Amino acid sequence: MPRRSSRSRSHLVFLSLCAVAVLAASCRRSPEPLPGAATEPAAAVRQLVQHLHDNDLAGYARAAVPPAQYAELEAAWARGHSRWPLDELPLHDKLPTLLATLAAPDAETRLQRAFKAQIAGQAASVRQAAHSLGLFGEQYISHQGDYSDDERAHYVQLVRALGDWAQSAPLSDPKLAGSTIATLTAAARATGLDSDAALQEAGMTGSLQRLAPFARAVKQVLAGYGLSLDDSIAQLRTGLVSQQGDHATVHVQYPLAGKDIDLQVALERRQGHWYLARTLAEVDAVLAAARAAALVPGEGDAPPPGTGDDSGDSPAAAAKP
Template identity: 30%
Template sequence: MSTKLMRFAFLLALAGLVAACGKNEEQAANKAAVPAAPVAVPTATPDAAILTAVRMLRANDINGLLTAALPAAQLAKIKTDWTQHLTKDPITDEDRRKFADQMTRLTAPGAEDKIYADIEPQLKKFDKEGAAQMPMMIAMGQGFVQSSIQQSKDLSDEQKKQSAALVDATAKWAQGVKFTDPALVKGAIAAICKTARDLNLKSLNEVRALSYDQGMLKAGIALGGLKQVLAVYGLSLDKSLDSIKVETVSTTGDAAKVKVTYSAFDQPFTTESDLLKVDGKWYGKQAIERWQKEQAQAAATAANPPATPPAPAAK
């Protein structure tokens, strides 16, 4: 799987988990748990809007997730700009070669055994020379993320507290996993190879030619693959998504506050999220405010376009 696709899937998974932690989800007022399969749920209430996003994420339906989480105008712009964003970065023949080689390696018959044989010496070397450093590395990463959370201007004090607790639980999980365990590594490789085969992308040109709908399907496959890799190491995103319950705490006009409870690493977590109603549907307050800010900036730029620099004087 390409680095860009894996990064995209990882970010989507994290974004979904944050949403599950209270930034973009809601449930029915009876606090029913999220079912494992996607169900058509109206988004006319705050809790139902969050449940819709959770169910789409549970089903690896990225288009459904974006449709539930973003205002129609914002989603329309994403679709309009899709090709431009997908092809804006230039690629070289070397980029094309590396991508093709990587996908060929991941999808070839017997790829799983070949890849493990190639990396086994590195795993043994790490166990011998680097494993003792893992606790320190995890602790450093934990401290960095905790610092970022505390400095965030987008999180309330309660959200910071819950996010910090989740980071601590994640670090504890990481400390207890031997990531180089042969059985686990083989399981992860098998999941990655299967995902690469399911993506069925042989070249970067094919990636850049994807339509929005095709891209969303591929992103869903990549996200599903990432879930499988994490599950090998005992981290089930779907289990956390299935545990989400949402309660509307208050509604005042077009603003609402919801309480989200969920389980992660076998621990209970609770947080609150603010939502706003736009065109009869509920969305995360931060997403709406960010979209409004982008619209205002675009309007200001259109009204006052940057001056064209003068042409260089002829010599």
Template identity: 40%
Template structure:
């Protein structure tokens, strides 16, 4: 399922902010030193609200592989792992903005002169350009909001959630010191180091992910994404980890193997109120949208071997 730029901005704000932020705790412990509970020790969700809360906890634990295991039924997870190694899917990276650009991003950050090149590019294009940056951001927010309102592939609940998230991230971005060269230097320094520690060969592109497989790729990416989010917090004030910790999830209604949850959280200082569907498959609960997108990521013929849905 191809995601447009406005949709990716929405995912950054909504899904990344509410569920997919693998952000950092507010302590001095390096991300590489934080213990991650193996996914096998975490039972799948037996209550509708746990479909969200268990994923939130895996992300706070920087456990990308564990997140993937709990986000979909075991049979689908196995097919995703096989598809990942065959190069047919990159789910759950599909849920992240810029997922298709991750290999190029890693390759750029892993170059010998990466830090100096990035800083020079920043100085040339963004240093002191507050007015131009603000105008571009405002235009993107307006465009993204209009796109979401008209796009036919959104439900009413999704549309409302996404529009709120775009507005919140837009407000943050306009107020953030994005043109500050000192902050940019610290940002790039941290990302270069994290990319080089990942052990993922960015120059190999998607072949590197295929060679490592889904679980190992996600384990290696988790500290890198955690560093990215920590720098967004420390340099620019976007604390996605706080959004996760403050997430309030309540059951609105349940009918058999389907239910609707109400999510409330604060994103970039703005309250977000959203409704999300969950589904029970083989006795466990999952976010319906995640299951659907994971299935779609496998492409034509993905239904082969698919467990029966309720």
């Protein structure tokens, strides 16, 4: 009898510890929702970032603007008057060059050589460079740039978190560098987007679809260095701060590189759906410029069929003896 009682107590203790562990793990994975999480504006932000989690860049673009604007952006892209949403990225104008560099036949050799010459074995120097860049970025964002107060506060948090991550990440590890280069060069070649002309030919939706696997590869590489963007997105929480008519402010929280990022974003309702107000303003400006450019002959538009100087069907060609 004593043995059986002792075993029973042991089993109960074990089961209790398991229950505590499960509850603790559940608490870590599912923190309390923010107030107003179930409201339409808060849900709209979560639905938008879910596309980024899924590497669905075309789905993100469709969800970011009203359908009529998406169609107009597609047409403006085809005429060379827009590269939205790529122009929301830092150094967006360098993207075709970056892809071309990564897709070059000798990219692996050249990049490995550059890494060995400049970074391999330089852990202390890399950490110092990351520290300096982080300080510079924080100072620049704090005092320069066209940012709202909320955006400025958000970007400062981002720079601090990424700066701290970069200082501790194994950026000078030769083995990781080798796998990183192999992953990114293969993904860049698969896009077939090594020039602005290639982007224009593929179209907006087509380009975003081709870039989706490259975005996945970039996230895979960052996760290898200890920065999991998918985990950050999966743990993102939203809540409602205020709503007045067709305007709302949403509270957003998410972890990044061990830091908690906290911000507020403005949303606007159009045609019954909620969109980020800054994105709408940027797209309104892009489309206004595209409409103006479309009125100027030769501003990015390809010549209509039959009007080229060398076309056998053109009036000029027909007049030739």
